[in-house]
Ligand code: ARG
């Protein structure tokens with residue numbers, strides 16, 4: 001276990017790294033490390049370098065070979081006991097990118113070799129101080145066969161290139177900015193380059209270069225445009241400009257996560273770069289835009305100021321997610337963007353915070369560093385900053401970030417440093433928010449109210465509570481900013497005056513104690529309250545809204561998020577009602593509300609689609625305990641059917657829309673029309689199946705996927721025809737074929753386990769992370785019926801596959817194993833089967849990544 005409290009500064013500093021990398025059958029790396037003892041460090045400390053999976057061929061200190069007795073090679077380290085205070089260490093090592101299946105370090109992906117160094121992949125390339133608080137200037141000479149690897153890239157600027165003997169060439173790249181080695185990157189490949197330009201306000205002309213597989217050049221425009229928008233946004237909102245002359249993005253077929261912000265040379269999962277209307281859905285377009293922006297924003301929040309240690313990961317990730325969320329909200333529909341982010345938070349982060357791997361945003365311990373890249377660190381981390389921005393004001397927040405970046409530019413910082421800057425600039429004490437970083441678990445806020453007609457007084461009583469979590473038994477109170485409003489009988493907003501400190505603004509309660517009471521006088525009739533506008537705090541709100549009040553919120557509220565929240569509550573209530581008996585009052589109120597909504601739809605069709613959309617099975621599953629997945633799917637199917645029947649008229653009108661162009665208005669219409677078709681798909685009429693089949697043939701990928709989705713669970717000739725045609729059409733398009741595999745893996749048709757097993761041996765199942773996630777990730781998240789097969793067969797299938805995957809790619813396996821961790825939440829019969837599958841996997845000798853998670857899930861509860 002690595003503990004946060006064990007942090008010690010490095011004994012050595014590594015001012016300069018020079019690498020000569022030569023790609024042959026194996027790759028040899030000659031490294032010169034310019035090391036010096038940190039002032040104040042132990043003068044007798046040994047030099048301890050990190051290195052994994054590499055073979056040391058020779059080692060010299062200041063030009064003299066070190067005798068074998070002068071150093072030790074340990075499993076993940078190289079120890080040189082006696083070294084002077086300043087010296088150059090030269091090592092020659094060898095690694096095999098072709099056999100690198102962990103996709104960390106230097107590995108092959110299609111026509112290229114590329115790197116992934118965060119968190120500790122650099123030490124798979126050469127021996128180094130592989131920790132984020134050691135910053136170095138890098139110079140790299142990369143040499144390879146010219147024909148096979150015409151493109152040679154690394155961070156910074158290309159300062160030299162030329163021939164290197166028969167059939168070979170080289171390029172030298174120098175990065176002027178000191179950086180930790182996790183931001184190092186290099187690429188050697190046969191790739192096409194699409195170039196654009198951007199001029200910064202101060203007049204720097206930046207070349208924007210996208211490197212993609214040959215043939216994909218015409219799928220880069222959206223990523224290019226997104227990058228320009230991100231650059232402009234950071235310039236105008238934060239006053240931050242890019243600081244090099246070249247910005248490169250390389251799209252890799254095989255990538256463990258979304259993308260990586262290496263200085264000046266981002267590496268991306270191709271699915272977050274490539275987009276064309278024929279191959280990418282509207283949702284994919286948004287994914288490209290936000291990941292491109294995220295990695296770009298890291299150039300300041302992450303690269304110019306990095307993290308002291310990996311426990312501070314949210315310092316760069318939470319902040320950068322918050323920034324990319326604000327960017328997306330500014331570019332698109334504010335409400336719909338927020339709804340999507342909250343949906344992700346609830347589907348991924350809330351269950352994590354309530355499950356066996358619960359941990360604070362700034363964790364205290366880890367066994368495997370890659371397991372720190374969690375929804376909690378990313379998404380909840382972003383929520384903390386959003387709360388801070390709402391408390392101190394967005395402009396002050398931006399100024400605070402400016403202060404932080406200035407103070408810590410070129411260094412490795414801590415969460416504490418960021419909070420100190422926000423305090424300095426706002427003049428407010430933000431101590432309570434420090435606790436948000438150290439306490440795990442999702443707080444509940446319970447609100448009750450009372451109206452005294454005789455006195456004209458309205459009283460709100462608030463209580464917060466955080467239940468013990470797997471990792472922490474004791475909880476404390478947190479500052480919780482709750483935006484709220486009161487309306488009178490006519491639906492008019494009541495003008496309130498602030499009551500500091502509990503109510504610092506007319507629209508904001510800042511609940512800092514376990515309990516609080518707020519009184520409002522001169523209130524003429526019982527007001528209708530609304531809480532948590534824009535989801536102003538990542539909490540579970542408990543307030544007994546009446547069905548009428550929820551309906552009114554859906555239909556009349558201005559805050560789009562609150563409208564959605566109310567429609568979700570109505571849907572949840574209706575689902576619970578059917579799960580526990582018969583459709584009744586809640587179901588009637590839901591259907592009535594949706595009918596009124598459909599008759600008076602809001603102008604924003606994308607928002608309308610969200611108001612009408614049923615929570616995904618996985619979103620429902622995340623919020624129900626004990627969970628009987630089959631009861632959830634039955635109830636949800638029933639509701640889908642009831643809504644399709646109650647709204648057949650308007651749904652049929654919307655379902656007929658098939659706009660293909662990319663304007664915001666038309667993509668909103670596609671979202672609504674796909675949803676309408678999906679609802680109608682449940683009525684199982686030949687007319688709708690025909691419509692869906694026709695749509696599946698659409699040249700527009702969003703529509704095509706909408707067609708397939710409507711048919712997904714139906715055992716019909718149309719479904720088969722649509723799926724076969726889609727498969728044939730996109731056989732040679734890996735990213736689109738992933739969608740076909742995902743659609744098959746999610747289908748609720750009978751014999752699900754047999755079908756998923758067949759997918760895994762399908763001739764087109766060429767396993768890489770995207771394809772594996774498309775099948776197994778979709779299976780475990782979206783196919784509740786088969787995954788939770790009553791005999792436990794789904795869990796065993798996943799465990800068996802994971803054991804194989806884990807042997808090659810632990811990071812990938814550790815992501816997917818999350819599907820098996822929540823056994824305690826399930827009804828006992830299923831829970832036992834899931835636990836047995838976990839034990840099966842535990843006995844297969846899992847990687848450290850997988851073992852850490854399984855260990856937590858199997859531990860007896862504290
Ligand atoms: N820093 C990358 C990002 O932009 C993700 C790196 C993930 N690394 C890992 N080992 N899982 O979010």
Ligand code: ZN
Pocket residue numbers: 294298316317320
């Ligand atoms: Zn990031």
